Amino acid sequence: MKEPHHSLNYDHAYNCPVCRHGQISVLPLMEAFACNFCRHIFEVNLEKQSITMIDGQLPLTWRWTGRNWQGMAATNSLGWGYGLGGIAFVILPTTIVGLGAYLFPPLPGSRLSWLPLVWTGLTCAAHLTCVLWLILEYYQFPLALYLQVLRQRSIE
Ligand SMILES: [Zn+2]
Secondary structure, X not given: OOOOOOOOOOOOOEEOOOOOOXXXXXXXXXXXXEEOOOOXXXXXXXXXXXXXXOOOOOOOEEEEOOOOEEEOHHHHOOOHHXXXXXXXXXXXXXXXXXXXXXXXXXXXXXXXXXXXXXXXXXXXXXXHHHHHHHHHHHOOOOHHHHHHHHHHHHHO
């Protein structure tokens, strides 16, 4: 038999489920964890073996499995409706622009024959960036911190 995993308690430090980089450990005199990297604060529920981020826009919750964190689908997920919306937001304009270029092709050999293709690519990239940005905002992902660390590492 395998050794039992250690449970969620105030004596251990755990990997941060948000940035997956720092460690969360208990704040002195409080029943809360804080990350030493992204600085998010989590309310601890020992009974449910779960933590809830309390300084974000939404109360994201993770359950401790004994080895790692498991996102609670009900509260963490944006929902498939949003997912579909996000995909449509990227696919539809790209398709429309691409279709336009396909249906009304520029004259072969004309100087701007490359434009529709580039324009289609730009449309896709711009909309994709929008969606990614919204996702990062939603999850309060510490992108700036990550970039900072990467930069420091490349200097060292
Ligand atoms: Zn963190």
